[in-house]
Amino acid sequence: MLRKVENWHLDPSVLIGERQSDSIDLESILAAARRQLRFVLICAIGGLVLGLAYLQAEVPLYKATTRILIDKNQPAVVTKLLENGTTIQLEPMMLSQVELLRSDRIGLKVVDSLGLATDQSFLSAPYSLLDSLKSSVMEFVRSFIGSSEESSATMKFARPRGPDPRRQAFGILAENLSVARVGDSYILQVDFWSPSAEMAQRIVDKYADIYIADQLEAKDESITRARSALAEELEKARKQSVDAELAVHRFRSDNSLNNVTLVTLRQLELEAASLKSQYQQLLEEYQTTLQNQSLALTEARVVSQAPFPGTPSFPSNGLTLAIFVVLGGIIGTGVGAIREHRERFFRTSGQVRDELGLATLGMIPFIQGKPIEKKKNDRAAGEPVLIQVENSAYNWVEHNPRSEFAEAMRTVKVAVDLELQGKNTKVIGIVSCLPGEGKSLISANFAIMLAMHSCRTMLIDADMHNPGLSPMWAKGWERGLANALLGDFNPRDVLAHQSLPLRFLPGAIRNQHTLTRPVQPIAKMAELLISLDSKFHYVVVDLPPLAPVADVRSFVQQLDAVVLVVEWGSTARGFVRETLDSNRILADKCIGVLLNKVDMKRIKRYEHFGSAEFYNGRYKQYYQ
Known part of the structure; x- marks a missing residue:
């Protein structure tokens, strides 16, 4: 009896693509993966093509790097002068130096030193694909309308500079500057990204130079303030010492010496000697500050000069293509899963049996027929x-x-x-x-x-x-x-x-x-x-x-x-x-x-x- 397959108590979970078992059917998953493999590969290849197009269109950026050491191992006299006997916590201090390098105090000095506020190649350089597209659109618009209103069009579609060119240049610096502490060390790493390898090297070196110069200036200011305060203290101690000596001489001339006056005189002499000793000590410290005025008192120095970046650091060709291929594969896998979920057609004899309860009599391959040429034959009557x-x-x-x-x-x-x-x-x-x-x-x-x-x-x-x-x-x-x-x-x-x-x-x-x-x-x-x-x-x-x-x-x-x-x-x-x-x-x-x-x-x-x-x-x- 081939009419129907007995299937009255069929469990719907046996339908291919619709299994409801609690366990994972690895064989069905592998079969689905084989079916969608070509589609996933096509999507991955599409991702590769998009990645190549992205690399072709993206602006290559060069990274220059320098490293600055914040040295705490200074001579005792320098440490005493700079810290004034206080204890500094290193972690907050290093974070403070990072923020100082990022600050507009340093950035604006770099801008002024390199003349970046008037450098159109720096101000208008595209730093990303989006910037490149914007620049291309602007150039196209300028060329399209430049024949009729060239001057006004240039003014209208020029790159917006803002009210202060220095601030605009500093904004570009801040966007492409990276400052970070190297591990738990006392070294700061300064990176700068630019479409120009030479510009990247110049900027990162200038950042290091201006930072150290700023540190020297700040230390000089601190020493000057400390010396001024010490000089005031010295002058006060000198007056006190002189006054104490005068008081001893007056007491000697105004009083006859006896047991009572000798005790008072002795106290005055001891006080005068103490004040004189304090004065001598302050005088030595003041003379020491004068001797160390010419010392390089900064704690920072460059330990790694920025080499010339010969090859672009961004985008990384291998990593970019790998990301695009993986993303294409992920998208293909997701769409393939959706296709599998929406697969509701007859593919196998088992599906025919499970859905219709009928036997599959045959599977007929697709036949591509061809037209048959006919010869005209005369047919006799009655044939x-x-x-x-x-x-x-x-x-x-x-x-x-x-x-x-x-x-x-x-x-x-x-x-x-x-x-x-x-x-x-x-x-x-x-x-x-x-x-x-x-x-x-x-x-x-x-x-x-x-x-x-x-x-x-x-x-x-x-x-x-x-x-x-x-x-x-x-x-x-x-x-x-x-x-x-x-x-x-x-x-x-x-x-x-x-x-x-x-x-x-x-x-x-x-x-x-x-x-x-x-x-x-x-x-x-x-x-x-x-x-x-x-x-x-x-x-x-x-x-x-x-x-x-x-x-x-x-x-x-x-x-x-x-x-x-x-x-x-x-x-x-x-x-x-x-x-x-x-x-x-x-x-x-x-x-x-x-x-x-x-x-x-x-x-x-x-x-x-x-x-x-x-x-x-x-x-x-x-x-x-």
Whole structure:
């Protein structure tokens, strides 16, 4: 019994692409990855192309680097002078130096020293792709309108400078300057990025020079302030010492010496000696500051001069291309996952079984037929009209009897014979859900295959709305099924095969639209099939598509079996299921499904290991 596969208790989780198991189906994931691999690779290659285009359009930037050491190992006298006996925490101090290098105090001095405020090559240089695009647009606009209003256009579209060119130049410096502490060391690294390698080197060296000069200036100011304060203190101590000496002399001259006055005198002499000692100590410190006035008191010095950047540091070609390729691959993977999620077409026999409960009678590869040149032959009166095949695809099995297509037609014959045992004339309908799925081509080849087995066969084109078979087998023929259903049947309307026991009744070709009476297919079709009952072993009916017209509902009562043709990878599974559910009589008579236009190279990607389709490639030697 090949009509249907028993499937009443089917777990929906077995549907390919719709597994609901708690465990991860690694085999399904790998199969999906194989199916989408080409798409992901295309996206990755697209990312590579975009990366190359980006590298071609992006502005190359050169990075110059210098390093400055903040040295705390100064001589004791310098440390005493600079720190004035206080303890400085190094971490906040290093962060303060970083902010100082970034400050406008240093930046504006660099601007003034290098004349950047008036350097148009510096002010207008593009530092990124966006800047480059803006500059290109501006240049295009200038060139476009420059012929009429060149001077005013230049003023209007020049790079905005702002109210202060120095501040604009400093803004560019600040955007492209990087200052950071090197680890936990006392070294600061200063980086500057520029489209010009020479400009980058000049700016970073100037930053180091001005920073050290600023440190020297600041230290000189501190020493000057400290010396001024020390001088004031020294003058005060000198006065106090002189006053103490004068007080001793006055006391000696004004008082006679006795035990009481001697004690007072001794106290005055001790106080004078103490003040004199303090004065001498301050005088020594002051003299020391004078001696160290010429010392380089700064704690900072350059430990690594900026070398000339010979090659651009940004963008990095390898890293940029790797990022674009990875991003392209990620996008491709995401879109591929969406494509897999939206995959709702018939790809395998397992999907046919699980969705429809029907057996797959065959998988027919896509056939690219060619037009057949016809020779004009004069037909004598009384001779039967012969079938004239217009395209080689419509008699493929006749010329390729060992092909996959022919084998699928033989499988359909076996299924029909098993299903309809005991019937003298078997009426088989070939139907599809949508137009263009290939039912007419399969009807023609199935009828030829039956005739090749010496079976008397009648092929009827029953699609009276849009016949697809008649133009390929009876081009220009004006009479056919429509006339037969109106009771105007003439045996000469049937075309014959030149060598096989095959007859063909075309559908309506031209005069269908000029018929004066409406066609009543139900009763007349029954009468026609009854008239054919004793003359043919098989009657193959090429039916209209199920979805757009209602003719199939009329014809299905007269059919013994139906074969459903589904286009591989094109017709949605849910749509086919719903269509059959709405035509229960036809569904009950359906003995199986033919998957048409199958891509035999891709089908292995849609099946699990061990399935019939997985080993499809090993059967090629049987199809010659």
